[in-house]
Amino acid sequence: MKRYYFYKRNQNFRAEYKGDLIDFSLSALYATREYSQKLGKDISQYHYFDQLELCISTKTPGIYKVNIDSGTDGCHGHFAKSQKELLKAFAGYSLISEREYFRLRKIALRLIFKHINFFKQNNPDIERNFYYQNDYSRNFYNLTVVSTSYKYNIKNYPQEQLDYMAKVDLALNDLRIDEYFKIFISKDPTYKTNTFSIESYHFNPNYKSQKDFLSGNFLSKNVQPVEIKNFQFSRLKRKIAEVLVERSSLDITAILSRQKHNITILDI
Numbered sequence: 001m002k003r004y005y006f007y008k009r010n011q012n013f014r015a016e017y018k019g020d021l022i023d024f025s026l027s028a029l030y031a032t033r034e035y036s037q038k039l040g041k042d043i044s045q046y047h048y049f050d051q052l053e054l055c056i057s058t059k060t061p062g063i064y065k066v067n068i069d070s071g072t073d074g075c076h077g078h079f080a081k082s083q084k085e086l087l088k089a090f091a092g093y094s095l096i097s098e099r100e101y102f103r104l105r106k107i108a109l110r111l112i113f114k115h116i117n118f119f120k121q122n123n124p125d126i127e128r129n130f131y132y133q134n135d136y137s138r139n140f141y142n143l144t145v146v147s148t149s150y151k152y153n154i155k156n157y158p159q160e161q162l163d164y165m166a167k168v169d170l171a172l173n174d175l176r177i178d179e180y181f182k183i184f185i186s187k188d189p190t191y192k193t194n195t196f197s198i199e200s201y202h203f204n205p206n207y208k209s210q211k212d213f214l215s216g217n218f219l220s221k222n223v224q225p226v227e228i229k230n231f232q233f234s235r236l237k238r239k240i241a242e243v244l245v246e247r248s249s250l251d252i253t254a255i256l257s258r259q260k261h262n263i264t265i266l267d268i
Contacts, residue, residue: 001030002256003050004046004086005101010055021063023055026105027093029078029086030255045080046086054108055203056115064116066198068244072254073186074193102250109248118199124150127176129210130233139188144220145153145181145236148213150174154206164235173206175213180204181240186248192254194247198240213255 010023028050036043050070057063074232080086096104121175129149135142153162154174163173207213216230228236 001258003028003030003033003098003252003255004098005098006090007091007096012262014242016025017043020057020059020112020126022058024104024108025051025054025093026050026101026108027090028101031083038127043081044083044086046080047230048076048078049252049255050105052105052108054111056111058111060114061115062200063259064198064200065203066112066116068194068196068248070248070250071192071229072175072252073191074195105250112117113245123151126154128230129227131214132228132236133223135222139184139191140184142184143182143236143240144225145179145233145240146219146225147178147233148210149176149178149201150210170193171208173208175207175209177206177213177259179218179237183240183243185243185248189247192251195238196244196247198244244261 006027006029008025010025016068027048029048030044031046033042034045034227049072050066053065053067054066055063076085080089083239129148129150131146131148133144134148134170135144152174153172154176155172156241157165162172164170178201180197180199182197183193186193207216214225226237254265
């Protein structure tokens with residue numbers, strides 16, 4: 001099946017980190033021929049089998065945002081109905097070769113394992129909390145692990161700004177998400193679908209309080225988060241990192257051969 005590989009270099013998300021971050025995205029799709037009952041003809045359908053977003057500092061420790069959604073068994077579709085539409089949808093990307101894609105993917109994973117320095121909070125005046133959420137499924141691990149810090153004026157606003165914010169009733173939002181880890185992976189390692197998200201506090205919102213954070217949209221509403229201890233949080237972080245290493249390889253043998261079956265889209 002025909003495969004398409006895209007690369008995009010992103011702009012630094014903050015001016016003060018210009019030149020300090022490696023920030024790029026990768027997307028890989030394969031195409032199938034499918035018969036559309038609505039259109040009455042064969043069309044091309046495109047399926048993601050790998051997406052990687054990396055923003056990481058190699059100079060300032062502790063700045064990282066990694067999103068990986070990978071695996072040929074968990075592919076999700078793309079709206080494009082033709083190659084022309086596909087290329088238009090990826091107008092900000094460069095179309096690259098399969099060899100170059102795997103080279104860049106290998107570099108990204110090497111950077112992740114080399115430069116992610118987990119957050120260390122050394123300020124004794126900050127109140128820290130740790131949460132674990134397991135959205136149970138028979139066939140998948142769906143885990144979210146989050147740490148937060150709370151301290152009055154955590155952003156160190158000058159007194160003049162504090163006075164102004166109090167005057168106009170603006171919240172300080174003194175609760176910060178320090179670290180965020182999420183995995184959605186198959187319990188069966190032979191079923192190839194893996195999703196990982198790892199972010200430092202630079203990319204996450206601030207909240208007014210623990211209650212505001214827990215009632216917000218950051219965590220899943222299906223199950224209640226459980227507050228855990230620091231050592232439990234550290235152990236879960238290490239386990240997630242180990243699973244990321246184990247499941248990070250991309251096996252495309254399932255989509256290398258020519259399409260051997262017919263697919264009909266009902267277009268309901």
